[in-house]
Amino acid sequence: MSNSPHIHGRRRTAAALSLATVLALTATACGDDGTGGSGAEGSGKGTITFWDNNGGVRTAVWQEIIKDFEAANPGIEVTYVPVPSEDVQSKYDTAIAGGGLPDVGGVGAAYLANMVAQDALEPVGDRIEGSALDGKLVPAMVDSVTSAGGRADEMYSVPTSASNGTLYYRTDLFKAAGLEPPTTWDRFYAAAEKLTDADGNKFGYTIRGGAGSIAPALDAMYGQSGITSFWEGEKTTVNDPRNVAALEKYVGLYKRTTPAADVNNDFKKMVAQFDTGTIGMLSHNLGSYTDHVKALGKEKFAGLPNPVGPDGKRVQVSNPVDGLGLFRTSKNKAAAWKFIEFAASRESNSKWNESAGAIPANKEAQSDPWMREAEATRLGAQALTDGSTTIVELPYYLPDWNKISKADNEPNFQKVLLGRMTPKQFLDTLAGQLDAARAEWNEQNRR
The missing domain is CATH 3.40.190.10 (Periplasmic binding protein-like II)
Incomplete structure (x- = not known):
């Protein structure tokens, strides 16, 4: 079951190509070495770079999640780059103009449309369908990032939290x-x-x-x-x-x-x-x-x-929903997606939001015990429902x-x-x- 009618409601290509076929065609068009402007799916192994859009404030919990991810995925290493929240949009804009974007990055809804307009991000709706995240994300947060992207019924960010x-x-x-x-x-x-x-x-x-x-x-x-x-x-x-x-x-x-x-x-x-x-x-x-x-x-x-x-x-x-974006220029989108999927899973999403005191985007994480004890978070979530x-x-x-x-x-x-x-x-x-x-x-x- 999908998180939102937006995901299933998108128009499919005439040939109804499978995701695997589309990605294969994309990789072929760009060249197997991933040097094309649209990046490449890659092998699903190797090193990926992650930009934290609230670096310094959330560094400790991200380092813990990255450690867990690398233990569960021994063929992938994550290079963590902390970017202060007040600098993140200018850093993204500079990298879009001059190169050097990460594979994955924290992307808040407030500047999502600007990045989508510059074709910096890969759509993620099709990747969610059939993944471990399918049906697990709060529909209102899915709708929020879909709307914030500015392109009808397409998702360019996987929601991770709301902070009322x-x-x-x-x-x-x-x-x-x-x-x-x-x-x-x-x-x-x-x-x-x-x-x-x-x-x-x-x-x-x-x-x-x-x-x-x-x-x-x-x-x-x-x-x-x-x-x-x-x-x-x-x-x-x-x-x-x-x-x-x-x-x-x-x-x-x-x-x-x-x-x-x-x-x-x-x-x-x-x-x-x-x-x-x-x-x-x-x-x-x-x-x-x-x-x-x-x-x-x-x-x-x-x-x-x-x-x-x-x-x-x-x-x-x-308040802008925070999320994780997959960058179009990534040479290893398969590994980058594995990281996003892991970070938005119940355990990791609960761990991150407990550290931040924010409302989890993963529906299962919202039922974890810490939510009952964090009064401000509980009241914030309650006010929305x-x-x-x-x-x-x-x-x-x-x-x-x-x-x-x-x-x-x-x-x-x-x-x-x-x-x-x-x-x-x-x-x-x-x-x-x-x-x-x-x-x-x-x-x-x-x-």
Whole structure:
């Protein structure tokens, strides 16, 4: 049984060639030595290179998985290359332009469409069918990476995890201040005020102003406004007046209930601040859950999905599903696929996600005992399945999404925090870029 109707629903070639035949033809067209532009299937043995797209943070668990894989596949060696998450897209773009791509790499949905548009990745849907992964991947995550690729009904990444937006709060500080958990936006803002003692270097919240700032800002906007769709007709809703008002309130926390240094802080600095005991609340994703456990223990903090609005409904923006991509230029796709299949299997996928505190893409891994003990992860997974949360899907399928949301608008968001640009100006600029990118995408896909 397939993971998604997308996989079985794709049009087959007229001759209905088997996967083995297609691969053989591809290898012949490229030359047996694999020097062609499309790589080669290879012998299934030898050395492959893997780029970790969160290098340094997840290095230890990947090294453990690689050790297990090499023990189970003695004819294959994996060269591990850790790439920091903030550098990964530029490193991929450079390698696409100049050569030197790996065989396998971590590929997040946020930059998947950009890589697909450059023909860097091999489709993986046919490989999943008939493999040990067939029927084992969470359908919603399969749909997410399929959509994010930007090419109808084709998969270019094997999903491995989802990392929902999470509001972490210091339960010990809340208890000492007589505060209820920040389950509503009103409670969130009240707690930010009450837990702030600027003279004592204590703040109720830390706002992300450095790298990666746009998604949490959008999450706070849509969470408060209650708007449930990113598009209305052909236009984006990011600059809807309700979102403008929500962003005005959110950025009003900066320097009043947050540290001034937040304007430059990425997630690593924010997490470090939260874990020292001087910050009451932090918006991040499930990826930092295990860091908080190590620093604070499970008794001094908790993690919740987004607060609910006045109507009791929760709205969150989508967080990009992470996955593994098979690169088109690989000279040993057979061995590379074996590694992907192994990494996405129940045991390895469970091991990786337990280390990260994220939601496994392997359905069997989601039933492992650690999921019941990791409260933030369990609540995040529950929020996606119990009907309590509406997800606003961000347009990861636009090849320019990552450029627009990072290079173009992270500096603009800093201007908003510093009072050099109004929230409305910021959102109108963002909306204009998104509408233009979508119009271009629609035109290209009508051809």
